[in-house]
Amino acid sequence: MAERLSNREGIKGMANPTRYGIERVAYWLQRLTGLGLLAYLIGHIYETSTIVNGKIAWNQMLELTQTPQGHILLTLVIGMCVFHTANGIRVMLGHGGIGVGKPGQPEYPYKAASLNYKQRLCIWVSIALAALAMMYGASVLFGD
Amino acid sequence: MAVVETKPSEEPKSNAKTTDQTNTITLRISRSNPSEGQESTFAEFQVPVQKWTTVLEAILYVKQNLDHSVAVRYSCRQASCGSCGMKINGRPALACYTKVSELNSNVITVEPMNNFPIIRDLAVDFKQLISNHKKMKPFIIREDSEVTPESKEFIQTPQDLEKFLQFSYCIKCGLCNSACPTMATDESFIGPQGLAQAYRYVADNRDKGKDERLKIVDDSHGIWRCHFAGSCSQVCPKGVDPAMAIQLLRGYMLGFRK
Amino acid sequence: MRESIIMKIHYGTALGAVALVAVHILMRMSQKFSDSLQYQNVIANYHFLPYALMLEVLLVLLSVHGFNGLRVILLELKQGSTYERMINYGSLAAMAALIAYGSRTILMAGMGVS
Numbered sequence: 001m002a003e004r005l006s007n008r009e010g011i012k013g014m015a016n017p018t019r020y021g022i023e024r025v026a027y028w029l030q031r032l033t034g035l036g037l038l039a040y041l042i043g044h045i046y047e048t049s050t051i052v053n054g055k056i057a058w059n060q061m062l063e064l065t066q067t068p069q070g071h072i073l074l075t076l077v078i079g080m081c082v083f084h085t086a087n088g089i090r091v092m093l094g095h096g097g098i099g100v101g102k103p104g105q106p107e108y109p110y111k112a113a114s115l116n117y118k119q120r121l122c123i124w125v126s127i128a129l130a131a132l133a134m135m136y137g138a139s140v141l142f143g144d
Numbered sequence: 145m146a147v148v149e150t151k152p153s154e155e156p157k158s159n160a161k162t163t164d165q166t167n168t169i170t171l172r173i174s175r176s177n178p179s180e181g182q183e184s185t186f187a188e189f190q191v192p193v194q195k196w197t198t199v200l201e202a203i204l205y206v207k208q209n210l211d212h213s214v215a216v217r218y219s220c221r222q223a224s225c226g227s228c229g230m231k232i233n234g235r236p237a238l239a240c241y242t243k244v245s246e247l248n249s250n251v252i253t254v255e256p257m258n259n260f261p262i263i264r265d266l267a268v269d270f271k272q273l274i275s276n277h278k279k280m281k282p283f284i285i286r287e288d289s290e291v292t293p294e295s296k297e298f299i300q301t302p303q304d305l306e307k308f309l310q311f312s313y314c315i316k317c318g319l320c321n322s323a324c325p326t327m328a329t330d331e332s333f334i335g336p337q338g339l340a341q342a343y344r345y346v347a348d349n350r351d352k353g354k355d356e357r358l359k360i361v362d363d364s365h366g367i368w369r370c371h372f373a374g375s376c377s378q379v380c381p382k383g384v385d386p387a388m389a390i391q392l393l394r395g396y397m398l399g400f401r402k
Numbered sequence: 403m404r405e406s407i408i409m410k411i412h413y414g415t416a417l418g419a420v421a422l423v424a425v426h427i428l429m430r431m432s433q434k435f436s437d438s439l440q441y442q443n444v445i446a447n448y449h450f451l452p453y454a455l456m457l458e459v460l461l462v463l464l465s466v467h468g469f470n471g472l473r474v475i476l477l478e479l480k481q482g483s484t485y486e487r488m489i490n491y492g493s494l495a496a497m498a499a500l501i502a503y504g505s506r507t508i509l510m511a512g513m514g515v516s
Contacts, residue, residue: 006259006331007258007259008329011329013258014325014478020374021374023374027325030371034471038468038471041464041465048507049503049504049506051444051511052507052510066436066439081423088416089420091371092417094372095372095398095413096400097391097392097394101385103306103389104306106310106382106383107383110380110383112374112387114377115374140435141435326478329478329480331481364486398413
């Protein structure tokens with residue numbers, strides 16, 4: 001009720017990447033990949049912990065994870081990791097005020113200097129790097 | 145004013161964008177009154193528009209001719225007062241600054257801005273925005289600001305002025321807060337408007353309140369909840385670029401700026 | 403702790419983790435990927451002290467960064483002092499638990515308990 005009165009967009013609004021350009025897509029992807037990577041980290045630590053139970057347990061775990069599905073998941077993780085890293089560095093530098101443009105007299109049509117081509121290029125490069133890493137990762141995983 | 149003459153044999157093209165012919169659009173206005181428990185519904189109106197008609201003018205046409213009970217806040221009609229912010233076809237914009245013809249649609253949907261409590265229909269409550277703005281101490285802080293007979297003017301070069309001028313153009317329309325993804329869920333977040341105003345004063349070389357303001361924004365719902373999604377700057381109608389202001393302000397906190 | 407300090411830790415752990423994850427992945431690439439996962443090879447990794455130490459540091463960096471990221475997302479989703487305290491302490495506890503569990507593997511495998 002309180003939320004309805006406050007007219008907040010809620011999670012649906014926060015997670016909707018479609019309305020405000022590529023920067024908002026990058027924000028959404030950064031969150032999504034962050035959550036995905038945390039889930040993978042927890043899974044990976046559990047997965048590797050089987051080594052303390054000996055060779056049989058470790059091999060059983062390998063049988064479970066070294067499957068086509070496991071390789072697809074790992075390929076996705078590689079993509080998430082590369083995007084999160086590259087975009088994270090862009091965001092971190094931006095947070096320090098680097099690459100966000102210089103204040104000046106705004107002129108019609110008031111295009112925001114902080115949403116400049118360098119930022120957009122970095123986002124596209126992050127996506128491209130993630131795609132390339134996924135392709136390389138898939139070739140290594142499935143090529144074995 | 146440039147006048148374009150056409151030869152009598154040339155037929156003007158039928159396009160509402162380039163001619164002054166009247167077109168009719170469907171204006172869908174969100175109607176609600178939360179304090180009376182009235183849920184949001186859409187009322188549809190047929191409105192005649194011309195190439196220069198703004199969304200605000202279309203709404204005022206409805207008020208004048210079709211339904212006077214539509215609640216809308218407006219004042220200057222020239223993007224100076226920041227009163228008529230609303231969601232137009234899903235994006236926050238000033239109704240007086242958005243021409244119907246630039247929306248490229250015969251159906252225009254207007255809704256109250258998100259992330260602000262609705263008073264009625266299109267009018268929203270600015271209490272939180274104003275209180276967050278005030279929290280940023282939006283005034284010059286310095287010990288010698290009292291005017292005495294010995295007072296001199298604060299000398300400022302054009303370069304000094306340029307460091308904060310663009311951020312002082314904020315009209316407090318609330319569009320940035322409405323577009324911000326953090327504001328969508330975080331009711332305690334200061335918001336891009338307030339944070340940009342904090343930077344406006346921090347960047348002013350007459351001001352001595354930097355440390356005070358940095359302490360205020362260094363909160364669990366302060367500046368660190370901005371993730372540079374840039375939506376605030378996408379919708380700002382005055383070129384304030386709150387996203388830039390916030391990152392520059394954070395630059396001080398991360399040691400990139402002195 | 404002030405939010406600025408927490409976020410500086412967040413950025414620092416991110417940068418540290420990038421470097422160490424790169425080393426961790428390169429170690430897999432030093433031989434055929436499937437061979438690098440063979441039991442004796444993995445055990446040999448844990449027995450090599452500098453690498454085991456690096457894994458421990460990586461574990462700490464990623465746990466701190468990951469759970470602080472989750473804390474940030476959760477803090478933005480809902481507000482209230484009890485909820486926020488719960489999230490802050492909860493993420494600290496989760497960090498500690500993951501570090502403890504991962505360290506147990508590194509220690510036991512490194513000392514040849516398995």
